Amino acid sequence: MRVLLFGATGMVGQGVLRECLLAADVQEVVAVGRTALTQEHGKLHQVLHADMFDFQPLEHLLQGFDACLFCLGVSSVGMDEATYTRQTYDLTLVAASTLARLNPQMTFVYVSGTGTDSSEQGKVMWARVKGKTENALLRLPFKAVYLFRPGIIQPLHGVRSKTRLYQAFYTLLGPLLSLVRRVRPAWIVSTESVGRAMLAVVRQGAPQAVIEPADIHRLAAERM
Template sequence: MNVVIFGASGMVGQGVLRACLLDPEVDQVLVVVRRPVGITHLKLREVLHEDFADLSALAGRFADLDACFYCLGVSAAGHDEAEYTRLTYDFTLAAAGAVSADNPAIVFTYVSGEGTDSTERGRVMWARVKGRTENALLATGMDTYLFRPGYIRPRHGAVSRTRAYRLTYALTSWLYPVLHRLAPAHTTTTDHLGRAMLAVARTRPPGDRVLYSRDINRLGA
């Protein structure tokens, strides 16, 4: 299986990249990043790119892919709706169009988050934008799966690029066993998320295309 990861330098993307490199059924891993991920591996190919709204310069680099794991995302803090839409909706749809152009049967997995608003009309800005993004992906006709994790525990050195999140994880990570025992349907890890995305890419399970933490933990066990 040949896969591409967008956002491999972020916390979630780091977990997905690790899962892909460890999986014997994954032959090649292409990562599209702004800066090097700092990993050397026989499976790994790296493409440095600045403008994620325009991937035309990468035409031909996405041939022969089986799956796309889209993990690129930013915190809504400090962004108005127009800018957050550009970073979330525009970037995601640009990637979907680019990877599906040469691979119409590709599996596209998108990480949004628990609380995403599919109606696109709620009061919470990030949830509306994420919901609009999910709906647009489903409308493309691609084989799309939407991951909505709740609290994610970083594992094996995975680190968020958002300072506030790093602080939160540093203060609460030791509580994860308790949190998971009390709210197993709302907690997961970067390990489980990475393995669950690979499981979906391999099996293309029928039914609901929206997966929450409980589904992620089951698939990534």
């Protein structure tokens, strides 16, 4: 399969990229982003693009894909609702609308978050915006849309967060997170399990669009 990956330099995206490159049935990964990856691989091709609100110049490169794994996202900390909406809802829908037109056979996988508000009416700003984004994605004419709500994610295999505070947290509490992930798998997932679960829903689908941590663990354990 051919996979389009957004957000490959982020913590989740790094883990997803690793699993894509390891998967025997993934023949090509095209990573679209503003920042160049230092990693090189025979399956990996990079497309650097500065304006993530305009994909018209790239349309000839964005066709013929089986899946889009959309791991691009920002923290809402310090943002007002208008700014967060532009960086979350607007940016995602510009990309997704373009891809739905060019690749109606595509499976679109979006990284959302635990606590997302599907009603779009709750008091928590980020949850409303994520809910609005999820609902809009479900209305697009893709083959399938899956909304991953992973909660706490533990980075594995050298994956690092670009946010220093988050990386310090993961470094300090890494062993504890590993223990909790084994005894309470509904609380914590890993970058490895997220990547494997994404590929699983592309391969064989899932009974529901919203993928919670327990679903991620189950899907990641399934064999090709």
